[in-house]
Amino acid sequence: AQSVTQPDIHITVSEGASLELRCNYSYGATPYLFWYVQSPGQGLQLLLKYFSGDTLVQGIKGFEAEFKRSQSSFNLRKPSVHWSDAAEYFCAVGAPGGSYIPTFGRGTSLIVHP
Amino acid sequence: DVKVTQSSRYLVKRTGEKVFLECVQDMDHENMFWYRQDPGLGLRLIYFSYDVKMKEKGDIPEGYSVSREKKERFSLILESASTNQTSMYLCASSFAGNTEAFFGQGTRLTVV
Numbered sequence: 001a002q003s004v005t006q007p008d009i010h011i012t013v014s015e016g017a018s019l020e021l022r023c024n025y026s027y028g029a030t031p032y033l034f035w036y037v038q039s040p041g042q043g044l045q046l047l048l049k050y051f052s053g054d055t056l057v058q059g060i061k062g063f064e065a066e067f068k069r070s071q072s073s074f075n076l077r078k079p080s081v082h083w084s085d086a087a088e089y090f091c092a093v094g095a096p097g098g099s100y101i102p103t104f105g106r107g108t109s110l111i112v113h114p
Numbered sequence: 115d116v117k118v119t120q121s122s123r124y125l126v127k128r129t130g131e132k133v134f135l136e137c138v139q140d141m142d143h144e145n146m147f148w149y150r151q152d153p154g155l156g157l158r159l160i161y162f163s164y165d166v167k168m169k170e171k172g173d174i175p176e177g178y179s180v181s182r183e184k185k186e187r188f189s190l191i192l193e194s195a196s197t198n199q200t201s202m203y204l205c206a207s208s209f210a211g212n213t214e215a216f217f218g219q220g221t222r223l224t225v226v
Binding site for chain 1: 145147149156157204210215
């Protein structure tokens with residue numbers, strides 16, 4: 001079974017600073033990988049996804065993520081954070097083939113200081 | 115746009131009540147999910163359905179049941195609500211195979 005680890009419970013950055021949120025997965029082959037964002041009191045919105053091909057994927061709101069097979073990682077990055085990026089971020093993994101049941105990490109809470 | 119609609123944003127129920135949480139999706143998705151979200155624990159899968167009348171237990175099914183009589187609707191049932199079921203409940207849907215899940219806005223349930 002697949003699993004996801006988000007090592008950072010909270011991350012605090014200043015507005016305008018760069019951001020990297022970490023995600024490590026466990027799966028025997030190349031999984032499907034996702035990043036979701038959740039604003040307070042809302043459901044989850046997909047930021048970006050990786051299925052195959054180019055290991056650097058671009059998403060919405062200026063986010064990108066890079067799949068690194070050797071490190072079993074799929075870290076989320078943004079070059080310049082805006083105050084509106086303050087939210088909860090979830091990494092998720094799906095196993096190719098068969099029914100798709102996404103497994104989520106515990107989430108990282110992003111705090112943005114002015 | 116895919117729309118997943120949960121019937122209530124906020125719900126307050128009494129201990130012992132039978133509670134129904136409803137979820138409807140409009141994209142003809144085969145898969146539907148119910149997750150529970152608690153601080154520090156992320157999203158935990160309660161039940162999953164891959165077709166009408168089909169269901170599978172997730173990681174934390176105890177105290178819950180589900181119903182899927184129509185493809186677009188997936189209901190979560192708390193047979194006898196307890197205070198430890200106070201939580202945010204998220205419904206999601208996806209196509210069969212491996213595509214992203216689309217989420218509803220969530221229902222914040224408080225059991226008193």
